[in-house]
Amino acid sequence: EEYDRVIQIPAKADYYAQFRSDPYLAIQNIAGRRTMPEMALFNTVASFEKVFYKENHIFKVDTPKISVESFKTLDDFMCDDNKDYFSHPDRPDCYRYIHLDMAYRCDRFGLASVYSDRVKYKSDEGHEIYRRKYFIDFCLGVESKNKESVDILKILEFVYSLKERGYPIRLVTTDNHQGEIARQIIAKKGRIKTEYLSMEKSKEPYLNLKNIIITESLEGFKNPTLIRELRGLRE
Numbered sequence: 001e002e003y004d005r006v007i008q009i010p011a012k013a014d015y016y017a018q019f020r021s022d023p024y025l026a027i028q029n030i031a032g033r034r035t036m037p038e039m040a041l042f043n044t045v046a047s048f049e050k051v052f053y054k055e056n057h058i059f060k061v062d063t064p065k066i067s068v069e070s071f072k073t074l075d076d077f078m079c080d081d082n083k084d085y086f087s088h089p090d091r092p093d094c095y096r097y098i099h100l101d102m103a104y105r106c107d108r109f110g111l112a113s114v115y116s117d118r119v120k121y122k123s124d125e126g127h128e129i130y131r132r133k134y135f136i137d138f139c140l141g142v143e144s145k146n147k148e149s150v151d152i153l154k155i156l157e158f159v160y161s162l163k164e165r166g167y168p169i170r171l172v173t174t175d176n177h178q179g180e181i182a183r184q185i186i187a188k189k190g191r192i193k194t195e196y197l198s199m200e201k202s203k204e205p206y207l208n209l210k211n212i213i214i215t216e217s218l219e220g221f222k223n224p225t226l227i228r229e230l231r232g233l234r235e
Contacts, residue, residue, distance in 0.1 A: 041206060041233035047213050048227050056138075056221040058085050063141045063225060066155070067148040074140075074158040086167040089137065091117055095170030096137060098159060099197065102178045106149040111159070113137040134212055136220035156182055160190025173197035206233065 019026040042048075056062065057079060064077040075083070089096075094115040101110040115137060118130045144150045163169050169190075174182050175198045183194035199205045212218045220226070 039235045040231070041210060041235050042213070042230060045227070045231055047216075048230065050216050051213050051218045052220045052222055052227060054219065054221045056223075057082055058138050059140065062139070062221075062223045063143050065143050065145050066151050067144040067146070068151045069148060070145065070151065073154050074142075086162050086165045089167060091115065091135070092166075092168060094135075095168050097170055098172045100155075100159070100172065100174045100179070100182055102152065102174075102182070103150075106152070106178075107144045107147060109142040109150045109152060109155055110140070111142070111155065112139040132217065134218045136218070139220065139223055139226055141225050152178075152182070153185075156185050157189075160186050160192060163190050163192055171195060175200075203235070206235075 059074075059077050060079055061077055064072075064074060066072055066074065078085070094117050096113050096115050098111065098113045103109065113136070114134055116132055116134045119133045121129050121131060123129050142150050142155060159172060169192055172183070172186050172192050172194045174180075174194070174196065176196070179196060183196070186192050187194045
């Protein structure tokens, strides 16, 4: 009876590596069943309403469509009365950190820019205190049309053109998929510092995100796509 409960591990190196790094997930993959219940990272969506409340004054839409056959660029989706935003951004003395995330099928491309600043508050006792707060400048999910590929070069041209306009970019990060090529193009053409950044190895970035949302240390725009993604996060 004891042997009936033994799971045979296939004699492949990748299975052994997964057991060493994440045994729960390895058992789940091999046995075909969950080893622990899934939990939503956020227990309620009420916290989203407190931080994602601003109207987007930079872009007309959150999901612009830019395919290889399209003549449009991201500039075409900027609000008419704010087309010079990147030359005169909010809090221009704060460095921006941009992350790029390309879909494996090349039909979606996510890009977001954030910055932080110390904000002054008054305590209950009447004292002035400062607290670090994070701001989302933009968060876009670029899509293609008719299952075409997103025009990646147009997006990269937009990113490295931001520095020429005076946008204070400190760092541009990408994950592994096609990220190396994107970083090379941006670093050479825009002379911008780039780094590899992936959240696959640690839960810490997710927990940090949860913390700044719950403590209302984040300000962002009403973005249905972003909120849907956050609601779907499972631990």
